[in-house]
Amino acid sequence: xxxxxxxxxxxxxxxxxxxxxxxxxxxxxxxxxxxxxxxxxxxxxxxxxxxxxxxxxxxxxxxxxxxxxxxxxxxxxxxxxxxxxxxxxxxxxxxxxxxxxxxxxxxxxxxxxxxxxxxxxxxxxxxxxxxxxxxxxxxxxxxxxxxxxxxxxxxxxxxxxxxxxxxxxxxxxxxxxxxxxxxxxxxxxxxxxxxxx
Amino acid sequence: xxxxxxxxxxxxxxxxxxxxxxxxxxxxxxxxxxxxxxxxxxxxxxxxxxxxxxxxxxxxxxxxxxxxxxxxxxxxxxxxxxxxxxxxxxxxxxxxxxxxxxxxxxxxxxxxxxxxxxxxxxxxxxxxxxxxxxxxxxxxxxxxxxxxxxxxxxxxxxxxxxxxxxxxxxxxxxxxxxxxxxxxxxxxxxxxxxxxx
Numbered sequence: 001x002x003x004x005x006x007x008x009x010x011x012x013x014x015x016x017x018x019x020x021x022x023x024x025x026x027x028x029x030x031x032x033x034x035x036x037x038x039x040x041x042x043x044x045x046x047x048x049x050x051x052x053x054x055x056x057x058x059x060x061x062x063x064x065x066x067x068x069x070x071x072x073x074x075x076x077x078x079x080x081x082x083x084x085x086x087x088x089x090x091x092x093x094x095x096x097x098x099x100x101x102x103x104x105x106x107x108x109x110x111x112x113x114x115x116x117x118x119x120x121x122x123x124x125x126x127x128x129x130x131x132x133x134x135x136x137x138x139x140x141x142x143x144x145x146x147x148x149x150x151x152x153x154x155x156x157x158x159x160x161x162x163x164x165x166x167x168x169x170x171x172x173x174x175x176x177x178x179x180x181x182x183x184x185x186x187x188x189x190x191x192x193x194x195x196x197x
Numbered sequence: 198x199x200x201x202x203x204x205x206x207x208x209x210x211x212x213x214x215x216x217x218x219x220x221x222x223x224x225x226x227x228x229x230x231x232x233x234x235x236x237x238x239x240x241x242x243x244x245x246x247x248x249x250x251x252x253x254x255x256x257x258x259x260x261x262x263x264x265x266x267x268x269x270x271x272x273x274x275x276x277x278x279x280x281x282x283x284x285x286x287x288x289x290x291x292x293x294x295x296x297x298x299x300x301x302x303x304x305x306x307x308x309x310x311x312x313x314x315x316x317x318x319x320x321x322x323x324x325x326x327x328x329x330x331x332x333x334x335x336x337x338x339x340x341x342x343x344x345x346x347x348x349x350x351x352x353x354x355x356x357x358x359x360x361x362x363x364x365x366x367x368x369x370x371x372x373x374x375x376x377x378x379x380x381x382x383x384x385x386x387x388x389x390x391x392x393x394x
Contacts, residue, residue: 028227028318086392110317117314120307120375121225130376137377157391164380165388168369175368176361178317179327180334183361191362194354195283196392 013051016041017065020058021106029059029114030121059115059125063132066112069100070170074139083150086166087196089143091189094173098185101177109174116171137163210248213238214262217255218303226256226311227318256312256322260329263309266297267367271336280347283363284393286340288386291370295382298374306371313368334360 019041023032034055038048052058073096077084084092101107119129141163147153153162169192176183216238220229231252235245249255270293274281281289298304316326338360344350350359366389373380 026318028225028314030225030227113314113317116372116376117225117310120310120372121223126376130378133373133377154391154394157394158384158387161384161388162391163388164373164385165366165369165392168366168373168380168385169362171368171372172362172365175313175317176330176365179313179323180330181327183365187355187358188361188365190355191358191360192392194351194359195362195389197351197354 009051012043012047013061016043016048016051017058017061018105020062021104021108021111024062024111024114025106029111029118029125034058056124056128059118060128060132062111062115063129066108066115067132067136069096069108070136071139074136074143078143078146083143083146083152085152085193085196086147086162087189087193089166090169090192091185093170094185094188097170097174098177107178109178112174113178133167137167140167206248209240209244210258213240213245213248214255214258215302217259218301218305218308221259221308221311222303226308226315226322231255253321253325256315257325259308259312260326263305263312264329264333266293266305267333268336271333271340275340275343280340280343280349282349282390282393283344283359284386284390286363287366287389288382290367291382291385294367294371295374304375306375309371310375330364334364337364 016037020032020037023036023040027036032055034048034052037052037058038045041048052061070093073093074089077089077092097109101109115125115129119126141159144153144159144162144166148155148157148159169188173183173185173188213234217229217234220233220237224233229252231245231249234249234255235242238245249258267290270290271286274286274289294306298306312322312326316323338356341350341356341359341363345352345354345356366385370380370382370385
């Protein structure tokens, strides 16, 4: 397939995904329909269905979009044999969240919360989301093991438990940022660092 | 007013609140209407409106219900001059969350997530919810100051930052419990304890 076609496909896919994010940010996930996304995208129904066969395909794409960002950040932190401390990881991940939220036309974190709410309500969405969060946790668990080997985290601890807490801090950051609007990456990471001294 | 009337009022109020929780757990908060709550409660419209004038009154009652549980737990932990460690507080609060989720006909944590999603989408709901979360954080901040005085947390840290992280761990616990269904209070508290050693 010629390269221009791949680029064209990627751009179209992104166009539909952004239309979905706009719809979800306003209407919530539950109320957003394929018809809404088609209208918002400015494309034909046939064009949209060529990329996403159902609303669940769109939800999967949103979940992957959000988690790919976290995963890329984690890989960047752990490269060249570098082992960052838990509070340093929290600092970089929350910075990445804010950067992403502020750089796009739509604050992706608002959409992420809509996806959580739908995952709790709907079993199909839950299956999609839980698999993706597990993938993120697996990447994180690798980092925790490296932190244990480097003496940054108690080597006798169960890496899963440490990972649950470390990943578990991120939703509360996102929520406090959106709802109370008084939290920032530096303070949040400093708070964790204080607990570790 | 005679005592029986107060009791009657409290029972009626609780009956309407439980009907609301059932509606929200199934439909989400956004789609639940006063008409749904009236139908589900089995009471007349006049009776329901006598207790809750609008959907926002119901949301406020849900937010207060959830946060009152946390607040009662925090007060219980800090009584008689006792100062629990951060991981002990996390252990007791997550235990209280699970106990409450499992003891009622409706898992209140599912409704809490619906309230978060609506708080992000709707400014009126956000005002209600942010005030209530701030109240919880204020109670928690008092505990953090006591932990600092007792040498359990770095006394030079900003108590607000420590509080943001400690409160910020709870949404991630609730989400992992509902979506991945593999987290429990003991592991979560142990994970935090490992980060503090």
